Amino acid sequence: MTGNEPTLCVENLQTYFYTKSGVIKAVDDVSFTVDKGEVLGLVGESGSGKSVTGFSILGLVDPPGRIAGGRIRFKGHSLTTLPEKEWRNLRGSRISMVFQDPMMTLNPVLRIDTQMIEAVTAHENISRQEARTRARDALGQVGIPSPDERLKAYPHQFSGGMRQRVAFSIALINKPDLIIADEPTTALDVTIQAQILHEAQKLCRDTGTALIWITHDLTVIAGLSDRVCVMYAGRIVEAGGINQVLDTPHHPYTYGLIGSVPSRNKRGAPLAQIAGMTPSLLNLPPGCAFRQRCPRASRACLTEPEIHELKDGRAVRCFHPYEEEATA
Template sequence: MSLPAVAAPGGPTLEVRNLRTHFFTRAGVVKAVDDVSFTVERGKVMGLVGESGSGKTVTGFSIIGLVDPPGRITGGQVLFQGTDLASLSEAEMRNLRGNRIAMIFQDPMMTLNPVLRIDTQMIETVQAHARVSREEARQRARDALGQVGIPSPDERLRAYPHQFSGGMRQRVAIAIALLHKPELIIADEPTTALDVTIQGQILAEAQKLCAQFGTALIWITHDLSVVAGLADDIAVMYAGKVVESGEVGAVLDAPLHPYTAGLIGSVPSRNRRGAPLSQIPGMTPSLLNLPAGCAFRARCPRAESRCAEPPPFAEYLPGRHARCIHPYIEEAVRA
């Protein structure tokens, strides 16, 4: 199956529809991603947020086709420029990865080979998808290292991954993802190991890439401050489901779902000086044994008997969706 050269006019770069990815273990079925839907437009940034174990990283792996057994996609569609990625062969997916779709992993050593020099890895990445000379490929690699703020790029190209710090390795991994100016980038907490100055530089480069080349970006993170400054839209995940989505400013200023409100309230800067930190009570439920109905109801301040039934993912305000039967609609309208 061949992919269209460009997205259809006005069509989204990526559309995830009712995606389900389950892990079939001896202990039972882990519903890591369960009925997840969102859209990423050309040139836009989608922030995918949630606490550890919410399913956001598995969602990213599912999109790019990197879910290993015992996990597998059990339902839904992942439409990249109108083509369902789940229907492509492994050879077709390999042709896409690193070229038109790239992923930046949280651990840079998932990208880098420890026994090969950086120039070897970057040149091979360029030549795998572009018919250019080795010298041209080397120049592209050099420019990409400069983009992410690596000093003395010629010298760094001759180094091995073990000669870099963790933060420097991550910058190299980000540079590799940017080599072909892909149409879609999935970034899984790529700036966690970087200092604030370099983090700001990477975020600026990501925004520039989206603006100049129409790249669609999914930024997976638990850091709401990064999402607030980077993303256009946001999808909040909890226990394998998207519980709220919408324009990032509207969601962060006036959340509809109690879980989103709890996440925002847990940010230290939002707490009064000297007061105890606000926190969401309880623990995230095991994905092996989720409660009936709303998975958040045991921790929710607005829970009631109706929450024992599965809540629909409904549009409560224009462009604002939430998986809740008792959302903060009045508060959002007043805001």
């Protein structure tokens, strides 16, 4: 790995599900990078392809799905051409995921200490006592009070927010280079989400861990992520620095998401509802996938827009993006 190489580089990723009813292009032509210690927010409504993007990076896409195209490079090495065994070795050690459902990470019948010690000793040759100390410190780091006591608890003895912290501390325990955190879509309050992300961001900055934070709520990552990629129907429609995107959204979908949030950077403010529904990925209309919900749609939008790089590392996939003056 050269000094300038990002931790993760995803290029034109396509992950498709070959179902009986047809091909579902869950992730289509997705590209982004994440640098050491950087937090990238991946935002979009339900079904936009966020989790499938995360699973693709981990090599966890099961049939009928598969990576149909593109490249994923991790610290300069291609993951997409890696044999399954080596990809598996990276999971849990160099790359970890906090799943949308923390119970996918946590085993309900095992005490937290058993699970955390196992996570360490699976990848490192250290004594159980040392592993236990590391587990206790990791719990403390994510804001779990009395970590010595809490190590003896079972997952169901934690609240939803605490359980997510535990899952995050397990993800962090081997000091991975990359963590993909998939925020639960339900149950947890956005303020709690933002608190957990705030702690995660500090820890990742300190260790140089790159972090991808998946959320359906832009307000959660406001002020906490460095950059954001907004996904719609399997594609990135807008990308850029979080503050720039929040202040001057270019894509009509992003604009709709944040347009009526009273204070754009206010966490916990309700998200704007955009009229209409996400189109089915099985029957995407020709042209821009947002066309039927878009107030700026024109005849040009019957053709599919390409993503355009703009200045300041921003990008937008739209024929009629809002300009800075229009949204300032």
